[in-house]
């Protein structure tokens with residue numbers, strides 16, 4: 001068969017261990033999964049209420065324009081409906097952007113390490129990938145990223161707060177970057193963890209979209225909104241950009257349940273505020289642990305933290321797994337001597353921190 005040469009060495013996404021896998025493997029009754037940056041508090045009661053009352057007609061296609069959700073988002077964000085593209089997760093937005101702008105002969109620039117889907121999709125489209133190392137504090141090197149732009153560059157990906165480092169781009173640096181990006185380049189700013197950011201100088205990306213016509217901001221219902229299983233993400237940009245991308249998406253890419261649930265979730269900003277506050281408290285518990293034990297970490301604006309143990313990250317991962325805590329080894333994330341931990345509930349955090357102390361005492 002005539003497979004695209006670009007896909008020769010691609011590997012299918014490797015899902016992390018499931019809770020059931022780990023229970024069986026170690027004979028444990030309870031497992032705490034803090035590996036995929038999911039919301040430990042679940043989702044808003046408004047979503048539950050919506051689901052219990054809704055009378056779905058599954059035999060009919062969903063609204064391909066997702067009018068209700070689009071309208072809610074437009075009001076919530078204070079932008080036009082035509083400035084929004086909805087995706088089956090922001091993963092699909094990444095795919096749509098790549099499909100529309102990347103091909104052989106073009107190149108695309110991204111930080112490293114970052115969210116792997118930018119590179120994955122660029123490879124499928126045959127574009128050249130230019131990765132620019134984060135600095136040693138886990139921040140984007142925007143000067144270097146600008147310097148990498150040439151006539152063939154189509155897309156620059158920024159991730160802030162960045163997964164996995166957790167660091168965010170400072171407003172002045174972002175603006176100076178956007179001021180310098182040439183007009184043939186789309187800048188994508190992935191803000192999957194936007195709702196968790198508490199830094200005082202965190203920028204208003206919606207305002208930036210109004211000011212910069214070639215900036216696209218991506219957000220998702222998968223993280224703070226706690227709806228990862230329903231798959232809803234969105235992009236916001238100038239209407240001209242969105243109108244080029246809209247024909248590239250599948251016509252019914254958000255299912256009927258997801259559309260309604262996401263709109264219901266949006267009405268409960270108190271839930272988001274509580275999650276943000278509690279996440280910050282949990283983050284402080286891990287900072288405290290690191291300060292007491294001398295472990296290195298990146299300050300994080302997300303709901304996760306990378307902690308460097310100075311030994312093979314897999315070893316830390318295995319130990320924590322055997323005690324019933326699933327985290328992510330930094331090995332596959334670009335930080336081989338670290339693990340990435342999703343901030344959990346206070347109880348989960350306390351338990352994991354005790355377990356980490358146990359591990360440190362042992363070694």
Ligand SMILES: *Cc1c(COP(=O)(O)O)cnc(C)c1O
Pocket residue numbers: 037088089090091092115159162163190192219220221222228231232233
């Ligand atoms: C989790 C994550 C996403 C994926 O979000 P979905 O909307 O679930 O597809 C995108 N970007 C980053 C940086 C993420 O961490």
